[in-house]
Amino acid sequence: MPISKWKIKGIVDGFDECGCCGRRGLKRTVAMMPLDADGNEDGTAEDVVYYGTSCAATSLSWTQDKVTTTARATQAERDQRDAYARRMLSIYAPVESAPVRDKARVYYGHNHSQRDTGVKATEEVAKLLDKARATLADATTGPARPSRIEDFRRYVVISTSDDRISLVRRVPEEEAERQEQAAAAQRRADKIQGRLQVVAALAAESARDVAYADDLTREWNVKAWQAAHA
Incomplete structure (x- = not known):
């Protein structure tokens, strides 16, 4: 079976023109990332195209219903990642520059099982914040979301x-x-x-x-x- 050239990243209402056929006034478009020959994402947010569901279905050799269902599910997953990122930032960003002792108390307070395991709170907080900011900066299906x-x-x-x-x-x-x-x-x-x-x-x-x-x-x-x- 040939590898698809596209991966659905979500469904958006910020683009009302199909990037394939040029049709305007669409209620929603499907965000699609190009893939390389091995089926891996091959680009950044700037390379994402926004197609109407009909053109997206043709490009993927899918039905429109499958395109819509997949796009909505993918968008829901992204929304969940965004919500988690906002939670991590709301909890840990305020202690980013706090004394190590306070930072550790906050981190282990939310992660009891990692206390006395060798996990370094300062490193884990930095990782969580970096990942959260990257998640909210992803402009694949719309502009970057607030993160400061x-x-x-x-x-x-x-x-x-x-x-x-x-x-x-x-x-x-x-x-x-x-x-x-x-x-x-x-x-x-x-x-x-x-x-x-x-x-x-x-x-x-x-x-x-x-x-x-x-x-x-x-x-x-x-x-x-x-x-x-x-």
């Missing part, structure tokens, strides 16, 4: 008395709205006898991880936010 501490946003997190997260809301930019939200959040926390926190993260799901983290992780989270907005 300066890109963090603050979130109000309310936890119940048994430590289950009840609410996560992004803090508004306007001062009046912030005050109104803070008052409402405190009333809700008091009503359920819960805990109110404000944490910084790249996304709401990442804010949950920071809120659930240990005190030292949250302490460095606050320091990083303040330093980035000094």
